[in-house]
Amino acid sequence: MTAPQKDRELVEMAWDPITRIVGSLGIYAKIDFRNREVAECYSTSSVFRGYSIFMKGKDPRDSHFITSRICGICGDNHATCSVYAQNMAYGIRPPALGEWIINLGEAAEFMFDHNIFQENLVGVDYCEKMVRETNPGVLALAERTEAPHAAEHGFRTIADIMRSLNPLEGEFYREALAVSRTTREMFCLMEGRHVHPSTLYPGGVGTVATVQLFTDYLTRLVRYIEFMKRVVPMHDDLFDFFYEALPGYEQVGRRRVMLGCWGAFNDPNHCNYNYEQMSAWGRKMFVSPGIVIDGKLITTDLVDINLGIRILLGSSYYEDWADQEPFVTHDPLGNPVDIRHPWNQHTIPKPQKRDFNDNYSWVMSPRWFDGENLLALDTGGGPLARLWVTALARLVDVGYVKSTGHSVLINLPKTATLPEKTFEWKIPVRNGEMLSNALERNRARAPTSRRMPLRSRCTSPSRPWPTCGPA
């Protein structure tokens, strides 16, 4: 917000509900078109259900069945976390095979989510139909721009890629939708049903582990890998084009690099669900936990990450609980637990009129306390934080995936018609600045071997930007 107030001519614009997203999101903005800035931006969620209220007093073994229903696209992640929490609370460690089945289910869920989100939800923002309506000059340029990786994905120009992303009529849009179903079949093999799993329990899974189960999963997985060998270079061509075609596009959805990742995929050889040893087994996860601030990895300790979380009321429709008796004052290691930590949270709804000068959302404001400041970490939609943290932490090396300290190498095996292939996700840097923005959040869903162009067409200084890009 650099322009002085008197120069401003603010245009109010609102999108509510936002389409192609799961959840009830509305965006209300004041835009200074002359200075090409979003001057004010409010995001609101318009639905309250009350999980933390109606779960009180219920049998704790029911909790993962209930929390799954919080989200209809990543219900599995909520169920899985609830199962982890129950394992810790009951002091139980599932058999290794049960842990692997959960990991395979989760992995399929990631593949599904990235696939449908990238191609069928977000991808539409970059399709020919959308670009023709919003930016015909960019489409004309795309028609003239040869796709650098045409040999790998088969689309000659960038505009050909855009056409293939057109909803329903685009060939790639339809193919991706079909692939998203295959990944969901993989999920159902391991966890029964998508999106709310039927076979997850504290202490293990109900899935019957047979040779057939893993054959059915493996055959689908290698077909998916073959598909991704074409898709990753296609995304690179499309996203790199936008940087070139629309100078300043790196500012879209750009935030200070403040990423939080809780880790993913426990290693049954190390994870014993004991809180006292959580720092150690957390670092053995196949996606590293960690916090990255301004590009620096400041911790990989799950205990620190957990204890730093604060739930603020922000601009939400709830009453404060700070004067209530805390549920927990210390964690099992003797560390103090803050009254605003989620373990001490009360949910006290106070429905009221929406007022953008006061309260305007049913969603509270989670922050992470670094000892001095309450930071609005984001996850970059998940994949950006997972890759960034894993790249810097240098804790993962399983052959197929290896952290180098500055990148993540992904080695894909030979598949039916394509040879072995290595992709490398690198910290996104452009003109010497690290980027956590809309395009890089998208790109992280399909990591890459790209080189960021070094020359610049955009000389505007970086600035804080509200998170209302297409991601």
Added chain:
Amino acid sequence: MQAPESTAAASEKDEPVVHILWINAGLSCDGDSVALTAATQPSIEEIVLGALPGLPKIAVHWPLIDFESGPYGGADTFIEWFYKADRGELEPFVLVIEGSIPNESIKQEGYWCGFGNNPETGQPMTTSEWLDRLAPKATAVLAAGTCATYGGIHAMSGNPTGAMGVADYLGWDWTSKAGLPIVNVPGCPIQPDNLSETILYLLYQVAGQAPMIPLDEALRPQWLFGKTVHEGCDRAGYYEQGQFTTEYGQPECLVKIGCWGPVVKCNVPKRGWMNGIGGCPNVGGICIACTMPGFPDKFMPFMDEPPGALVSSTVSGVYGSVVRGLRHITQRTVDKEPKWRQKSHALLTGYKAPWSER
């Protein structure tokens, strides 16, 4: 979302369009929208592109994957279709509701859930107000998923919002202006093909190609919810033989670890979750009865043996062990080949060759 205009379609511009207006802003998780993208019998592409003969031309206004994302008052504004329907400018349309309906009259101000804004107040338009406005104008109302049908998870005991199903809100004997009752397709989430198939049926009915949709007393399509989980479960054979598991990951019947399949109306074990893969008890997950009007309260704690199962499983345990013993005897016999299949100079099958002696 609408099929692209082909040259053939362009010449039929006057063909009436059936609009599908989808409100996902009940108390939901959007899981039923996500489920529909998994459907293959038919798929959403096939419905929208008119891939099945006799389907009317349709336009879907569905938040989950809608192209339209323009701002209020600008081009391609998603919510504008709902205002149009409210003004009576969309005819005909099918209204799909996803999520339970909170009781907005139990609080002093504000809203539990809204969908777009009320142009008169600038405040969110509550989901119940949308129902009040649009239900009388809709040709059919489809409640998708257990939240919309019967209240579901968000309507469990202790909930703060007073959530209920669409039929609880509009009335169980409500009928549309075309004479259709509310159509309930429960499931948490909904089985993908159960939803796409019901949408297909309703479109055929609206186009005059199908008779009145057959519904049961809980307004469910009869052909989808007429049988119990147990009747379609591939583990029911274990039940009959009195074989019950008491731990996870085993192939036997799950009743003793919390499966409600014997009394739950649902076709998932038979149909699978998608493309015949997955499900619940058929793949090792207890049936928590997520399609039922009594869900979840009447089935909790989910992981305890249902009270009625003790008697029936004890009976089946006695009877089943006898049956199993007898079957073992038969099995030993049928597990061996007939004795004439062997290397020998003599043919032992009973056939008399013309060249054999005598």
